[in-house]
Amino acid sequence: xxxxxxxxxxxxxxxxxxxxxxxxxxxxxxxxxxxxxxxxxxxxxxxxxxxxxxxxxxxxxxxxxxxxxxxxxxxxxxxxxxxxxxxxxxxxxxxxxxxxxxxxxxxxxxxxxxxxxxxxxxxxxxxxxxxxxxxxxxxxxxxxxxxxxxxxxxxxxxxxxxxxxxxxxxxxxx
Numbered sequence: 001x002x003x004x005x006x007x008x009x010x011x012x013x014x015x016x017x018x019x020x021x022x023x024x025x026x027x028x029x030x031x032x033x034x035x036x037x038x039x040x041x042x043x044x045x046x047x048x049x050x051x052x053x054x055x056x057x058x059x060x061x062x063x064x065x066x067x068x069x070x071x072x073x074x075x076x077x078x079x080x081x082x083x084x085x086x087x088x089x090x091x092x093x094x095x096x097x098x099x100x101x102x103x104x105x106x107x108x109x110x111x112x113x114x115x116x117x118x119x120x121x122x123x124x125x126x127x128x129x130x131x132x133x134x135x136x137x138x139x140x141x142x143x144x145x146x147x148x149x150x151x152x153x154x155x156x157x158x159x160x161x162x163x164x165x166x167x168x169x170x171x172x173x174x
Contacts, residue, residue, distance in 0.1 A: 019046045023055045023142055031136035032146035035062040039142040040133070044126020051124040054132070057142055058082070058117040063110035066173040067165075072124050073101040075109075080117030082109045106173055131168035135161045 021028065021041040029040045035058075042053040056075075063082065075082075081094035085108045086101065093099050101107050111117045123129070135157060137147050149157070165172050 013048075016048060017046075021053075026141075028142075029133060030139045030142050030144065031132050032139045032144075033132050033136040034064055035059050035146050037139055037142055037144060037146065038121075038129075038132050038136070040129045041120075043129055047126060049126050051122055052126040052129040054121040054123075054129055055142060056117075056119050056121050058109075058111045058119070059146075060111055060114050060116070062117075064108055066106055066108040068104055068106045068171050068173065069123075069128070070103055070169040071127065072103050073128070074122045074124075075099045075101075075119045077117065077119040080111060080115055080119075081113055082117055082119070083112050084109045108174075127168055128170075131161075131164060131170060134164050134168075 019042050023039055023041065031038050031040075037057045039055040039057075040052065041055050042051070044050070044052050058080075066085065075093070076098045077093055077095055079095055081092055084091040084093055084099060087106055091099075121128075137149075137157075139146065162172055
């Protein structure tokens with residue numbers, strides 16, 4: 001929540017706790033989505049819905065199809081390079097880059113290299129992590145390989161994503 005300029009700050013909300021996350025914490029949730037592994041570092045539940053933070057490990061060739069959503073999404077790339085398609089225009093973003101995708105803008109990204117890409121993704125407000133957990137497959141760790149899905153299982157994941165996307169303020173464009 002923000003306050004008006006010059007207004008006093010609200011009191012500390014003692015019902016909210018410090019969140020301390022480490023990407024290798026065995027208690028974190030890891031989910032395989034479109035071949036990548038996404039680790040939920042900080043969930044909307046922990047931030048009062050303000051944002052979520054996701055550690056993404058995107059394999060060569062990995063990345064989501066074109067989509068858009070009603071919330072801001074920001075990536076900081078630590079290793080590798082992705083090709084972003086933003087409103088139909090291609091961009092490249094490599095290690096050290098931070099990219100902000102405005103709410104409702106059509107976009108996609110793909111790892112076009114032969115090495116994994118590691119990046120952090122922050123969505124504000126939160127909710128994207130819940131979509132990932134609803135449509136993805138749980139995996140044991142952030143570096144665990146994705147499950148070997150059959151053609152029918154892959155098709156089911158796509159249909160599930162299409163069916164649930166509106167609930168999570170997302171529209172799949174392909």
